[in-house]
Amino acid sequence: MCLFLIFAPMTVFYLNDLTPDQVVLNPDQSKHAARVLRLKQGAVLVLSDGRGAWHQGELKSVGKHCEVAIVQRHFQPPDAYEIHLAVAPTKNMNRYEWLVEKATEIGMHQLLPFFSNHSERQQLKQDRVERVVEAAAKQSLRAYLPKVAVARSFESLMNLDFEGKKFIAHCQDSPRKLLKDSYLIGSNALVLIGPEGDFSPKEVAMALDSGFEPITLGNGRYRTETAALMACHTLHLLNQ
């Protein structure tokens, strides 16, 4: 927490490999550092590998390939639990990207986009979603970048090897418990959120057969992205 405060006004750069003592920002990051942030030689910045590293770096040279020396290494331990959200892309991509941004800020660990029987949208630009994740992680100072799985079919979610509790938030009129009463604090959770037209009855039956517990998030009628965010924040809050 203290480290977050010290570095609060600074900018985070995510680089895959931070093992060397000196690293090079990619052309986009270099441009951002040099032209947008107007950083000068000697400027202090934060480097993360998105897997817990939260290092302090010093800008050694400014240009198309900015060089940064790592001056202090710090590792943030991972959360004791993981939040996996399997969410059908919404018809309107702005709503989905909004969800990705907010879930990243709050602390989602993995997003698993999937296409359901009732999905109006049957394709997703993976790189676009990943860019939203990185921007939101930067903004909210996350040492762990949420993973974005490749979009898959609903069926392939059924066979997923997952260590933790699995939930399906459907809207059908059958018994469901509140997520907050079904979740076990400290455990991993995978929550399935359907598209605008909800899951098909066949999908719900398949999920129940595959060990997913039926849940509800409250007594309102929530949009896909709202339900997904409520699920993410519920799990985050219960572990707080």
Place this chain on the structure above:
Amino acid sequence: MCLFLIFAPMTVFYLNDLTPDQVVLNPDQSKHAARVLRLKQGAVLVLSDGRGAWHQGELKSVGKHCEVAIVQRHFQPPDAYEIHLAVAPTKNMNRYEWLVEKATEIGMHQLLPFFSNHSERQQLKQDRVERVVEAAAKQSLRAYLPKVAVARSFESLMNLDFEGKKFIAHCQDSPRKLLKDSYLIGSNALVLIGPEGDFSPKEVAMALDSGFEPITLGNGRYRTETAALMACHTLHLLNQ
């Protein structure tokens, strides 16, 4: 809950006065009913006054001024607690409107926009915010329309006559408890969320003097609209 399910695929029309046995939709609502939803004479719809009424109506005539007979009256009791969010408008209005939509879906009772020392935006279109509230309440089937107070100064929030606990979610490095540990279940809460640049130290001092308790929502760096939504959902969840 049952009533929500019965009426789930239907459309809600908010009218201020539902005391007569027959009411008239305003021109916008009539257009929506006739041209968008293509409702015919005899169609069943939901009428609410936004203050708990959740009546069933039958369309008697379709035109520029649709007439609706109230065939069944139902009143939903209010929540035992109230969530009041005082949120400084964000620089980007889309972010603010997004918050208004989501907080309405989740169950905010009142929004109090205010301008802070660090607010980049110093004006707000009240009617636009109210339209977002109504659309979201319709979508999420709310019998209570959240109120939108007229935008005010930070100072005028200090003298607000409020029955319940008052919180300020500032980002300064001073002791703060988590909202979930500070809130008393079942009570009314007023939560202050600052603009992009946070509250000024003077504002924080004034709030503490005026009985606001300092809180935090977690250990991330959250955007204004994210923090406001987290506060709203935290209070909703604790009362669930």
